[in-house]
């Protein structure tokens with residue numbers, strides 16, 4: 404039986420829940436939110452959908468104890484309203500650090516020993532804090548990290564070259580935030596290194612990188628939140644865990660080199676992070692990763708001092 408808990412049923416958590424139920428990817432779903440009325444409304448909306456689906460899912464609400472035997476918990480708590488002015492993900496830090504302090508002890512006392520994937524922002528810091536307070540093994544707790552930013556890079560490059568984004572390879576590394584960067588040395592177009600194509604196709608790396616980094620803000624400023632792409636990312640990671648896919652994706656995971664959580668490619672399977680993927684980055688890129696990791700580390704250390 405595939406059992407998943409989702410904590411935080413806002414725009415993102417509700418989209419994840421709907422996707423899992425409508426695709427028949429989960430047998431039992433446990434929905435938890437600070438807002439009782441909202442979570443029960445989501446439960447009933449999904450239950451009504453089941454009458455028209457070809458699969459069935461048991462949906463429970465507000466019961467941390469039942470997370471004990473869940474395979475996976477997805478955390479999507481937050482308060483997107485806080486960052487309406489400028490979209491700065493660190494605007495949610497105080498709110499989400501408090502949320503972690505409320506949620507993590509409850510996860511811990513449920514006896515949960517599965518895999519935890521965090522979405523809540525600032526993603527790298529919140530993921531690290533969840534790991535610290537749940538005391539789950541580091542490999543069992545990871546964040547969506549730069550998986551979404553990488554999709555945005557694929558979209559930007561694909562649009563520029565008139566190609567489907569799926570045919571663009573490579574990764575965005577670092578923080579799910581302003582200090583992220585596209586590791587252009589890893590980017591391929593239909594398998595060909597993009598660095599070889601730059602001159603012929605007049606590819607302006609800087610513009611594409613800004614497009615990828617600010618892509619979220621563009622969507623956010625139009626609709627006040629983002630949900631479909633992030634939900635698609637987390638559902639792909641969920642499937643990788645449930646089916647032990649050994650799928651390589653850039654997620655926020657612990658780096659022994661930088662001694663912090665940071666977005667980097669890793670192999671995701673039934674044990675969460677199965678291994679890290681070390682690509683040969685240029686000297687400049689390695690420096691960017693070091694500096695982004697340093698920024699995240701400093702924010703995490705700031706939390707423990709408060």
Ligand SMILES: NC(=O)c1ccc[n+]([C@@H]2O[C@H](COP(=O)([O-])OP(=O)(O)OC[C@H]3O[C@@H](n4cnc5c(N)ncnc54)[C@H](O)[C@@H]3O)[C@@H](O)[C@H]2O)c1
Nearest residue numbers: 411412413414415436437480481482483502522523524633
């Ligand atoms: N990592 C990414 O790439 C990415 C992408 C999009 C959004 N996000 C983040 O995901 C989070 C959710 O986004 P959203 O648009 O759904 O926000 P939202 O404000 O619509 O929903 C947040 C939900 O969390 C619930 N919540 C708050 N504190 C809680 C607690 N202590 N326990 C249980 N539930 C709690 C709220 O009641 C609300 O229903 C935000 O932090 C947002 O910034 C991350």
